[in-house]
Amino acid sequence: MKTFALPLLLLVVSLIVNGQDKSEYKKSYAPKELQEDFLIFRKALETTYPSLYRFTDSLNFRKYLDDQFNSLDKPMKELEFYKVIALACSRSHDEHLIPTPSKNYYQYLQKVTHYFPFSLKIIDRRLYVLKKANTDNALPIGSEILSINGHSAEEILNRLLPAIPSDGYIESFNIRHLEDYSMTQNGNLFDLNYPIFFEDTTSFKIEFIHPRIKSEKKITIVFGIDYKLYKEFYWQRIGYKAPLEFNYLKSNIGYLRISSFLKWHRNDFKQDFDSLYDSIFTQLNQRNTKNLILDLRNNEGGDNTGEKLITYLLTNPYKHYVFTEEKFIGYPPVVDYLENGKDLFFIDSVVYRTSAGMYRLKKEYTDKEPLFNEQNPNKNNYKGKLYVLINGASGSMASVVATFLKGYNRAIFIGEESGGTMEGNTSNEYAILQLPNTKIHIEIPLIKKGNNVDFIKGRGVFADYLVTPKIEDITKGIDTELRFALELITSQK
Numbered sequence: 001m002k003t004f005a006l007p008l009l010l011l012v013v014s015l016i017v018n019g020q021d022k023s024e025y026k027k028s029y030a031p032k033e034l035q036e037d038f039l040i041f042r043k044a045l046e047t048t049y050p051s052l053y054r055f056t057d058s059l060n061f062r063k064y065l066d067d068q069f070n071s072l073d074k075p076m077k078e079l080e081f082y083k084v085i086a087l088a089c090s091r092s093h094d095e096h097l098i099p100t101p102s103k104n105y106y107q108y109l110q111k112v113t114h115y116f117p118f119s120l121k122i123i124d125r126r127l128y129v130l131k132k133a134n135t136d137n138a139l140p141i142g143s144e145i146l147s148i149n150g151h152s153a154e155e156i157l158n159r160l161l162p163a164i165p166s167d168g169y170i171e172s173f174n175i176r177h178l179e180d181y182s183m184t185q186n187g188n189l190f191d192l193n194y195p196i197f198f199e200d201t202t203s204f205k206i207e208f209i210h211p212r213i214k215s216e217k218k219i220t221i222v223f224g225i226d227y228k229l230y231k232e233f234y235w236q237r238i239g240y241k242a243p244l245e246f247n248y249l250k251s252n253i254g255y256l257r258i259s260s261f262l263k264w265h266r267n268d269f270k271q272d273f274d275s276l277y278d279s280i281f282t283q284l285n286q287r288n289t290k291n292l293i294l295d296l297r298n299n300e301g302g303d304n305t306g307e308k309l310i311t312y313l314l315t316n317p318y319k320h321y322v323f324t325e326e327k328f329i330g331y332p333p334v335v336d337y338l339e340n341g342k343d344l345f346f347i348d349s350v351v352y353r354t355s356a357g358m359y360r361l362k363k364e365y366t367d368k369e370p371l372f373n374e375q376n377p378n379k380n381n382y383k384g385k386l387y388v389l390i391n392g393a394s395g396s397m398a399s400v401v402a403t404f405l406k407g408y409n410r411a412i413f414i415g416e417e418s419g420g421t422m423e424g425n426t427s428n429e430y431a432i433l434q435l436p437n438t439k440i441h442i443e444i445p446l447i448k449k450g451n452n453v454d455f456i457k458g459r460g461v462f463a464d465y466l467v468t469p470k471i472e473d474i475t476k477g478i479d480t481e482l483r484f485a486l487e488l489i490t491s492q493k
Contacts, residue, residue, distance in 0.1 A: 028075040029437055035072050037435035040337050041085060041442065042069070044433050045092070047333040050326055050358055050448035051426040055093035055168050055458050064091060078102060078438050079196050085440055086163045093458065094445065095167045095395055095419065096427045101196075102439035113202045114195050115230035117222055119188070119237050120145070121474060122175050127153045128471045129208075130179075133233040138220045142211035142475045149205050151198060159197050164189060166419070167399075168458030172392025173419035180238045181393035182300040184260045188234065211475070242269040246280045249293070253489060254284055255482075257295040258309070261302025261397045273305040281312050281380045291489050292382055293482070295389045297415065301396025307371070310404050311378040313386060318408055320371040321424075322450040325358040326351070332431055339432040344446070358448070386411040387485045390461060395419035396427060400451070402461040407453030413463045414488070415481050422455035424448070 029037075042065055045052055053061065068084055082101050089099045117133040127145040146153060157178075166173040178190045195201070202224045210218055225233065243265045245257040259265075266273060284292060294313070307320070329348040335341035351359040366372040388411045390402050399420025405411040407422065428447040434440070465488070469480035 026077065028077055029081065030075055031073050033437040034076055034081055035069060037081070037437050037440070038069050038072060038084070040334065040435060041088070041433070044332075044334045044337070044431065044442070044444060048327050048431050048446060049092075049097065049426075049444050050446065051094055052092060054426075054448070056091060061091060064088070078105060078440070081438055082440055083163070083197065085435075085442065089442065090163055090165045093166065093168050094426055095165050095173060096425060096430075096443070096445040097165050098443040099165075100441045100443075102441070104439065110227045112200075112224075113226045114200055114224045115191055115227070116194065116204065117225045117233070119180050120178065120190060121471060122157075122179060123468060123471055125154065125157055127156070130474065131233075131237045133225050133229060138222055139206060139208060140211055142471055144209040144211075144471075146207040146209065146217065148194075149199065149201065156194075156198070160190065160193050163193055163197060167395075167425060167460065168421040168423075170392065170417055170419060170421065170458070170460050172417045172460075173395060174392070176298070176392035176419065179393075180234075182260070182298050183238045183240045184243075184262055184265050184300060185238070186234075191230070191234075211471075242271055244271055244273065244276055246276075248289075249486065252290040253486065254280075254289045254292045255295065256280065256292060258398075259299050261299070261304075261306040261309075263303055265302070266305075274308070277308060277312055278380060281378070281382055284382050284384070285380065289382075289384055291385045291387065293387045293389065293485050293489075294411070295482070296394045296398045296402060296418075297389050297391045297481070298393040299395070299398035300393065301398050301400075301420075303397065306397035306401045308378075309401055311375065312381050313401075313405060314377045314408055314410055315381060315383055316408065317374045317376050318404060319374050319452045320404070321369075322452050323360055324447055324449045325354070325360045326446055326448070327358060329359055334431075334433065337433055337436060339434055341431070344429065344431060385489075387489065388413050389481050389485065390415045390418045390463060391481075392416055392419045394461075396425060399460060400425070403451055403453055403455075406461045407451070407455075412465070412488070413461060414465045414467055414485050415463050416466060416468070417462050418460035420460055421458055422451065422453055422461060423457065424451040 065088065068088060078101065086099045089097050118129045118139065119131045121128045121130040129139055129141050129143045129145065132139065132141060148156065160178060161174040164174040164177050180188055203221055204224065205219065205221050207217060207219050210216065243258060243260045247255055249255045326346055329346045329351065332338060332341055332344055350361060350365050352362055353359055386405065388402060388405060390413055394402060399418045402418050403422045406413065426445040426448045431444040431446060433442045433444055465484065467481045467484045473480050
């Protein structure tokens with residue numbers, strides 16, 4: 001049975017609001033302008049980005065780019081063209097190759113009331129309401145959303161997920177990035193991309209299943225929220241807190257949560273990871289702690305404090321890099337279109353050119369770099385049983401940590417596939433490209449890395465125990481993966 005809650009007043013107000021003037025954001029670009037931007041975008045990829053064909057067939061990708069260029073034969077607004085750029089970036093299968101709309105568009109976003117008033121949780125390709133911006137009961141927390149404005153949940157996922165850049169062939173990364181995946185992000189990709197890839201609307205007709213009345217489908221209309229309320233709602237729902245937390249869950253079980261390896265995040269909470277690591281692992285060893293749970297979920301990465309953590313967790317010597325390489329020497333060929341072009345200069349005397357046309361450090365320089373050579377674990381390293389919680393939002397440096405723990409058979413992994421490929425990512429240095437006409441931005445990573453581990457091409461760290469939380473547990477505050485880890489430890493006594 002289907003019930004309806006569509007007061008006439010809501011429909012009238014919705015029509016009025018949706019008819020608001022958007023003339024300030026209706027500029028169209030001529031085909032010549034779009035083609036110029038696209039050719040600069042393509043040249044930037046082909047001359048500065050070292051991983052363009054790491055996970056894609058070169059002939060197929062070149063044809064795809066040719067086809068996209070040929071489609072630019074009529075005027076387009078920025079967001080229509082942005083979709084072309086975003087989908088081209090995502091085809092490279094690299095989480096660090098990131099397009100964003102122009103600054104003008106972000107200024108426009110501060111004036112609209114199109115923000116979805118709920119945060120979502122995606123479980124088994126189903127959309128659930130996790131949190132909401134107001135206290136009305138039109139759509140209770142835990143409700144399953146079947147459609148939004150006539151678009152089914154499956155249609156929404158099929159259109160939005162391919163627009164998210166992710167490493168290799170990993171799907172969990174895209175899914176988590178439609179949720180609130182990190183406390184260090186300042187926005188949500190569903191909130192950004194739904195108005196771009198579906199409709200820029202201020203009201204949402206939602207078909208849903210009530211969490212307590214699963215036999216019925218219901219329909220309600222809710223209104224979008226403005227920028228100020230959205231930002232308040234967003235920061236409230238992600239729960240910003242210190243990046244590192246350590247405590248004992250039981251006398252023989254330590255718990256170490258690291259939610260980012262970002263310097264500015266540490267600085268916000270005055271946390272010094274070097275001293276914290278030393279203190280934590282000293283305590284673990286002095287207490288002869290048998291089990292340690294490392295929680296890397298929703299950790300988008302950061303800097304070399306992740307590298308240092310590896311030395312505290314491995315028990316045998318290890319070598320990090322097989323290679324690092326870049327696409328160009330000197331200044332980038334598209335330096336005039338880069339916001340930071342004059343800051344990017346790769347010295348030719350320290351590299352050699354490979355048969356594939358890339359540039360790698362000469363042996364006399366890699367011999368001096370610790371990450372290219374065998375390293376010993378920290379003398380204060382942990383030798384007990386290690387359990388690692390991961391998910392698709394364990395990306396970049398967090399995935400690097402997981403990669404070496406997996407590659408050296410050091411830990412048991414619980415959750416889902418990590419968000420970064422085990423073979424290595426492309427990151428560290430970035431070229432910030434601004435297209436001259438549409439002003440769309442693309443962050444292009446410049447250093448391609450190869451990790452010294454066995455891997456499956458294009459895949460991340462697989463969980464030894466695949467654990468998927470239920471929406472009922474989440475709404476009750478139950479941490480399904482952590483509970484599973486505790487039960488697993490108890491069962492192995």
